[in-house]
Amino acid sequence: MSVHVLDSKPTTDDAFGTVPDERTLEQRLASGFILVDKPAGPTSHQLAAWARDLLGLDRLGHGGTLDPFATGVLPLMAGRCMKITNKILKHKKTYIAVFRFRTMPDEADLKKTIASMTGRIYNVPPEVSAVKVQVRTRTIHAFELLDVEGNDAVARISCDAGTYIRTMARDMGLLLNTPVTLKELRRETSGMFDLKDCVTMDQLADAVWLWKECGQEEALKAIVHPIEKLLVDVPRCQVKDSAVAALAYGAPLLLPGLISIPKGLKKGTELMVASLKEEAVGFVKLKADSNDIIAMETGEIARPSMVLMDTDVYPRRWPTSS
Numbered sequence: 001m002s003v004h005v006l007d008s009k010p011t012t013d014d015a016f017g018t019v020p021d022e023r024t025l026e027q028r029l030a031s032g033f034i035l036v037d038k039p040a041g042p043t044s045h046q047l048a049a050w051a052r053d054l055l056g057l058d059r060l061g062h063g064g065t066l067d068p069f070a071t072g073v074l075p076l077m078a079g080r081c082m083k084i085t086n087k088i089l090k091h092k093k094t095y096i097a098v099f100r101f102r103t104m105p106d107e108a109d110l111k112k113t114i115a116s117m118t119g120r121i122y123n124v125p126p127e128v129s130a131v132k133v134q135v136r137t138r139t140i141h142a143f144e145l146l147d148v149e150g151n152d153a154v155a156r157i158s159c160d161a162g163t164y165i166r167t168m169a170r171d172m173g174l175l176l177n178t179p180v181t182l183k184e185l186r187r188e189t190s191g192m193f194d195l196k197d198c199v200t201m202d203q204l205a206d207a208v209w210l211w212k213e214c215g216q217e218e219a220l221k222a223i224v225h226p227i228e229k230l231l232v233d234v235p236r237c238q239v240k241d242s243a244v245a246a247l248a249y250g251a252p253l254l255l256p257g258l259i260s261i262p263k264g265l266k267k268g269t270e271l272m273v274a275s276l277k278e279e280a281v282g283f284v285k286l287k288a289d290s291n292d293i294i295a296m297e298t299g300e301i302a303r304p305s306m307v308l309m310d311t312d313v314y315p316r317r318w319p320t321s322s
Contacts, residue, residue: 001235001262001263002262002263003260003261003262003263004260004261004262004263004290004291004293004294005259005260006255006258006259006260006261006294007240007258007259007260010238010240010259010276011276012240012241012275012276012277013241016241016313016314016315017241017244017275017277017279017313017314018277018279019277019278019279020226020227020228020229020277020278020279020280021226023226024221025211025217025220025221025224027226028078028221028224028225028226029055029057029078029079029224030078030079030080031078031079031080031081031226031227031308032078032079032081032224032225032226032227033063033075033076033077033078033081033224033225033227033229033230034051034075034076034078034199034204034223034224034225035073035074035075035076035193035197035198035199035225036051036073036074036075036076036198036199036200036201036204037071037072037073037074037195037198037199037200038066038070038071038072038073038074038187039071039200039201040068040069040070040071041068041069042068043067043068044062044064044065044066044074045062045065047062047074047076047201048060048061048062048076050201051076051201051204054204054205054208055078055208057078057079059078059079059082060076060077060078060079060082061076061077061082061085062074062075062076062077063075063076063077063085063088063089063190064088064089064091064093064161064187064190066185066187067185069184069185070185070186070187071185071186071187072095072185072186072187072188072195072198073187073188073189073190073193073194073195073197073198074187074190074198075088075190075193075230078224080227080308081227081230083306083308084227084230084231084306084308087230087231087234088190088191088230089161089162090161091161091190091191091192092141092158092159092160092161092189092191093158093159093160093161093163093187093189093190094156094157094158094159094187094188094189094194095156095157095159095165095185095186095187095188096146096154096155096156096184096185096186096188097154097155097156097157097165097168097169097182097184097185097186098152098153098154098182098183098184098185099152099153099154099155099169099172099180099181099182099183100151100152100180100181100182100183101151101152101153101173101176101178101179101180102151102178102179102180103151103178104148104150104151104153105176105178107145107148109176110145110148110153110176111145113172113175113176114143114144114145114155114172115143116175117140117143117168117171117172117175118140118141118142118143119139119140120137120138120139121137121138121139121140121168121171122136122137123136123137123138123162123163123164123167123168124136124164124167136162138159138160138162138163139159139160140157140158140159140160140163140168141158141159141160142156142157142158143155143156143157143158144156144157152183156188165182165185166182169181169182191230191233192232192233199223203223204223206219207219207220207222207223208220227280227308228278228279228280231272231280234271234272235262235265235269235271235272236262236271236272236273236274237253237258237259237260237261237262237271237272237273237274237284237302238258238259238260238261238273238274238275238276239253239257239258239259239273239274239275239281240256240257240258240259240276241275241276241314242257242314242317243256243257243258243273244273244275244279244281244309244313244314245311245314245315245316245317246317247273247281247282247284247304247307247309248281248282248307248309248310248311248313248314249311249316250304250307251304252300252301252302252303252304253273253284253300253301253302253303253304254298254299254300254301255293255296255297255298255299255300255301256298258293258301259276261290261293261294262290263290263291264290264291265286265289265290265291266286266289266290267286267287267288267289268285268286269285269286269290270283270284270285270286270305271283271284271286275314279309279313280308280309281307281308281309282304282305282306282307282308282309283304283305283306283308284302284303284304284305285302285303285305286301286302287300287301287302287303288301
């Protein structure tokens, strides 16, 4: 994405803030995430609660529910990282699914049916879901038959977030005139992350033991990622150190604090604010089109919609009332 650059030679004070990859373990636990390969059995909530107690944290949740029988990529969000859970839930997902047919159809008919279920589809939550039942649409980006054995078919599905694979099994059965159940489900990817990025709960427990019992934090530090890694594909503007401090207190973003901003963004667009050290400061909503902002001489250009940085990271640069 091309950007408008308002300050070509900005500088940052190394005495304040930290490049995300250089954060301490404690800083990561205050605003970071862990990618777990969820096992079959526990709910996503139970897994998050166990990890929270294991790490001794006050706040830790999950970013994307998997049914108890399902396995695969499950982000666990710690501290302030929980604020962006809803943004993570919108990521595209990929699954490996095993469908069991009461009567196995002809493979040609099965492939034809799968092809017809690709693209924009209606997707209603199954009865077992806690979500309010309502008709909604989701995009199935790819639906590929991988293998057939007996009455089971293995397929890979790439889809919008919030797609119910159980519902797809039911609909497949209706189209093929034979009951179909979802036998197994494994989430391969969530957004930009896949299974190779994940650790097992046993590996997490081992890393916590090394940290707490042996004072060795390297293994756990490698597992707990800074929040910025969840936001690498999010449109962003970059601001000066002085603007970081103001935004952390909830103040609006003023033109003098802006370094760069993407071209072509419309008024009302939400975008991330990054410091010169690539720290996630928060999110703002534009009060003008980004192409018009560069013609402004002064004034307020955006208001915070979410603050992610503590107020004590960068010093205040404005006078306080006595």
